[in-house]
Amino acid sequence: MQKINGLLLEFDRYMVDCDSRGLSKKTMRSYEQSVRLFIRYLADKHGVESPEKVKTDHIKEYLIYVRKRGKYSVLVDDNTAKVNGPHNRPDYGRQISETTRANYQRNITAFFNYLHREKVIRKNPTEGIKKIKPQRKVKALLSENELQIFFRAFDVTTFHGFRDWIIARMILDTGARIGELVPILPTDIDVRHGALLLRHTKSGKERFVYFSQKMGRNLKSWLEYRDRYTDSIYVFPTTRGNLMDIRTVESSFKKHSRLVGLDVQPHQLRNNFAKYYLINGGDWSTLSRILGHSSVEVTQQAYLDFTDKEVGKQYQKHSPLNNLNI
Known part of the structure; x- marks a missing residue:
């Protein structure tokens, strides 16, 4: 009789719990990858x-x-190598980044926090382990010319x-995550007031984001075009009318x-939305609400990575001497 791996059994229960809490498919895939690899390592x-x-x-x-x-x-399952061909990837064998290691640690910690909370284990083995803090990379702010070139493609x-x-354009104009936009329905859009209700958010809490008049005109044109080709319930369906996969958009x-x-x-367009919002005089508190962050501090930690050039541009716009008649 084959021995049952208790860790795998508990992990399956954990994934059911995550699914019941409405975690995104991207997050669930991340858990599947990192925690299952750790469980295989332990065995x-x-x-x-x-x-x-x-x-x-x-x-x-x-x-x-x-x-x-x-x-x-x-790999989690060696049999998948025949299908996925990891040896053919250009980055095969390269060193894993500190950001990836930090993600692995975070996902493993979340799993054992669950086991401790559910009283499956008495002592949480992740307690006391110093968190990996990779150096944040400055996210490039796309220039107006670069954005024009991108959209023309x-x-x-x-x-x-x-x-x-x-x-x-919706991501750049609203700051919404791609996973929040893909499942929206026409009834979630208020074109008159320039508001969009996001129901499938990372936090699980519904929130409104807002779009410009220019975006409103673009969106109206798209909806009219879409209605001529599909009767899908989604605003952004596949060519067959089904729910779009996030990876399809990323690949596009x-x-x-x-x-x-x-x-x-x-996500770079979401990042650029936030930076341009601040450069144009937006405040942290409102930005935090729009982005769906848990606090202003979280927003500041995520978007304080302005380059010297970006800081200089913002300074010139808000310089006291430039804005005072003295």
């Missing part, structure tokens, strides 16, 4: 398959091991080209931006 390297036998040292050793092993050199005469163009952005020598990602 292969230490013969540990029970939650209560996991020690703090196991986790510390694993985080060191992750730094040393190369990308895609270890889309062929708006096609259904998917027009759709992806609108989505890109990468494809179109590289056609014009750029590398634009959905």
